[in-house]
Amino acid sequence: MTTAILWFRRDLRLDDNPALQAALRAHERLLPVYIHAPDEAAPWQPGAASRWWLHHSLTALQAQLRARGVELQLARGDSLAVLRDLLRTSGAEAVYWNRQYEPAAIARDTRIKQALREDGCAAHSFNASLFVEPWDIRTGQGGPYRVFTPYWRNARAQLQPRPGAAAPARITPCSVNARHAVADLALLPRIAWDAGLRESWRPGAAGAAEALEDFCAGALRGYREQRDWPAQAGTSRLSPHLHFGEISPAQILWKLEETGRDAGAAWREAAEPFLRELGWRDFSHHLLYHFPHTPLQNLNPQFDAFPWREPDAQQLQAWQRGRTGIPIVDAGLRELWHTGWMHNRVRMLVASFLCKNLRLHWLHGARWFWDTLVDADLANNTQGWQWTAGSGADAAPYFRIFNPVTQGERFDPDGAYVRRWLPELAGQGFKSIHSPWREPALLARSGYPQPLVDLAASREEALAAYQAMRSMG
Known part of the structure; x- marks a missing residue:
């Protein structure tokens, strides 16, 4: 044998x-x-x-x-x-x-x-773990893609839904003396800070299958409209399961195909934006493979001359622990600290505040996310931070600076997300939960901090820094 x-x-x-x-x-x-x-x-x-x-x-x-x-x-x-x-x-x-x-x-x-x-x-x-291998998809000129839309157009055309092979019922073993138990790998924290993670997640293939089933039966139908609303359960939360390979993109594609046959055209149309988000995951791996220096260096070398600020240890820690004085930013960072995950819309706001309002190098944020996210994935983490900073492929222009107040008012209009993660603000009766500094008496009573920076002034300083970088190149 x-x-x-x-x-x-x-x-x-x-x-x-x-x-x-x-x-x-x-x-x-x-x-x-x-x-x-x-x-x-x-x-x-x-x-x-x-x-x-x-x-x-x-x-x-x-x-x-x-x-x-x-x-x-x-x-x-x-x-x-x-x-x-x-x-x-x-x-x-x-x-x-x-x-x-x-x-x-x-x-x-x-x-x-x-x-x-x-x-x-x-x-x-x-x-x-991918729909398409990074080396199997090329532009018309034979090089790697740097823009998502044409990449996904090419990759999407190659997708062929298929049922994956089921796990065998029985496996004939080869007897070798066991070396270690899982506990011997010393993966769990010595200090029990993980209660929020245990409340929030069910790691393993069974947990992944359950999450996919729940998503297809519920939130997927409204995914296009609700995925940007952090107070709602509008996303799949499959990202850590995908990172650890507890479920594959091919399995998800097949589940969408199977469910769509019975659910009808409207459901299949609703599934397409979710499939596109899985395409972004493949695109991130495509970029990492072709540009392997990007976890530590800008893809766009022009940003090597950008005048980032030297980090202030107290200011950086305030950002990490959700004490910036900007409610939706702090809510996201506290969600991350408690659950090991953060809503994607809020990830962009948190990253924009660090890179543009505080004007700190994106690596400070990438390293914090790397340590605290249960779905920390080098390709996705790198692409996401460089996208927000403006230094990556298909990046948001640096001058696109998210206003966290208007973003909060748009995507968390009743403040439910902020009130969940910032309980010190929940019962104070602010006219705008997203800009509590406009009501000094209530803010003082809450114990919530003043903003680290003035949003308008820091935006102008960021734009001036960007112009200074461009004038050098």
């Missing part, structure tokens, strides 16, 4: 898992392994919220595998060394895995694939 090693990474599911299916087609026995090697992702090792999610997702995957008769091996250390040791002790002939697209992961996987093949071991990798 032949044996294969299945190397799990961020593909923590059994349904629609190409590497799993390929291994089972070619071999009788399977040795599944997860190797905890965070330093191999340097300088973007997983943040605290991501580690929390990973602990629970691995626990869920372990239970799924046990129900099918096989144990998930958990290991720590250098990935190549661990794989070589498992190959020796198990007698396996091949290693299968699903691809990752971050620069450090590509370099590691290329090195490992070459080393294993030189050892005489077969090594196979697959696409399990």
Whole structure:
């Protein structure tokens, strides 16, 4: 009987898992392994919220595998060394895995694939997390896309809904002594700050399937109109499940296809904006693959000369903890701190305030999001921050500066979102919950801070800085 090693990474599911299916087609026995090697992702090792999610997702995957008769091996250390040791002790002939697209992961996987093949071991990798591989889609001139709309037009035409292969009912194991338990990976916080995460999420493939089912049965029908309203449950909240591979874009596409057959044309039309948002996820990976320097450097080199302010530690901490004095910005940052997630419309407002009103480099925000988001994804995080800063592909012009007061009045008109996350303002009776500084007596009584900066003045200073940068180039 032949044996294969299945190397799990961020593909923590059994349904629609190409590497799993390929291994089972070619071999009788399977040795599944997860190797905890965070330093191999340097300088973007997983943040605290991501580690929390990973602990629970691995626990869920372990239970799924046990129900099918096989144990998930958990290991720590250098990935190549661990794989070589498992190959020796198990007698396996091949290693299968699903691809990752971050620069450090590509370099590691290329090195490992070459080393294993030189050892005489077969090594196979697959696409399990994107609609289209980053290298499989090009402009008419043969280069990478920098603008989303033509990218998505090309990619959308290639999408073919298909049912993914179901998880096997039984897997024949290869017996190797277990190395570690999930707890040994020390992923959970030493100080229990994670109560809000536990209240908000159900990591694992079952949680992902439940979230998709609920979304298709409910909020998807009004997604086009309601996705920008942070007080409403108008989005799918699938982003962390997608990041950890508990569900694939192909599974979501097939679910939309299946549901749309019975739901009718109006429902299918409502689903298209959501599918387009999944397209943005693919586009972010396309950009990261073709421009691997962008997690730390501007895509647009003109912004290398931008006069960012030196960060003031107290001011930056006030932003991080939701004490800027701008209610919808602070509500978003407190939602993030409590739940590990933030509504996408509010993410843009929070980022715009940091980059344009405080005029701090986007990396300060990208690093904070990286540590606190359960859906922290290098491609999406990089693209989102560079888009807001004006330095990335298809970016918002730098002079597009969100006014958080008017944005709050438009997308949180009754202040429900702000009142939920800023309880000190909830019962004060402000005429405008989004600009409490206009009522000094009530503001003083609430204990809520004055704004860190004047919105109008800081906007003008940001525009002047932008013009100064342009005059240099």
